Amino acid sequence: MLNKEQHTGLPNESIRDLFSEMLNEIDKSLLLNNPQKFYHNRDTDDIFNSRIKNSEEIIRCEKVKMSLYKKQQAIFELMKHWGWEDLDSSDETSKGYDGSWLLFIGTQEEFNKQFKK
Numbered sequence: 001m002l003n004k005e006q007h008t009g010l011p012n013e014s015i016r017d018l019f020s021e022m023l024n025e026i027d028k029s030l031l032l033n034n035p036q037k038f039y040h041n042r043d044t045d046d047i048f049n050s051r052i053k054n055s056e057e058i059i060r061c062e063k064v065k066m067s068l069y070k071k072q073q074a075i076f077e078l079m080k081h082w083g084w085e086d087l088d089s090s091d092e093t094s095k096g097y098d099g100s101w102l103l104f105i106g107t108q109e110e111f112n113k114q115f116k117k
Contacts, residue, residue, distance in 0.1 A: 003093040003102050006114065012082070016105040019075050023086060024102055026068050026075075033068070035061045079105060087111050 007016040035057040040050035079085065089104040092115040104111050 001093050003089065003095055003100075006089050006093050006102070006104050007106070010106060010110060010114065015082075016084070017102075019079060019084075019105045020086075020102040022075055023072065024100055026072050028100075029068055030065060033061050033064050083107060089115070 004017075007013045007020070010016060035054070038050045038053040038057065040046040076086075084106050085108065086103040086105060087108065089111070090101050093101075095101065104114070106114070
């Protein structure tokens with residue numbers, strides 16, 4: 001079974017797919033969100049300007065991370081409301097067209113039934 005098809009036939013299939021894709025995108029964004037480093041010459045004014053730019057870049061990245069963590073928290077709160085967990089299905093599925101792995105969203109019982117464990 002392709003990883004993207006793992007929720008096929010389950011109730012609220014599209015919601016599960018959406019949560020799984022969103023969690024995947026958030027994880028990717030968190031990994032790629034690194035501050036750019038600004039370097040300086042030996043000129044004193046340049047040193048302070050580069051320090052200010054570096055600090056501003058760190059703040060920008062932290063704001064992005066905070067926004068992503070809030071989205072992640074909201075998804076997990078909704079999953080908890082539905083009684084769902086995020087389960088690793090990489091051993092039971094093969095990658096889809098884009099090569100990314102998506103988590104199985106559901107209960108352990110649904111996971112076992114879906115993958116006949």
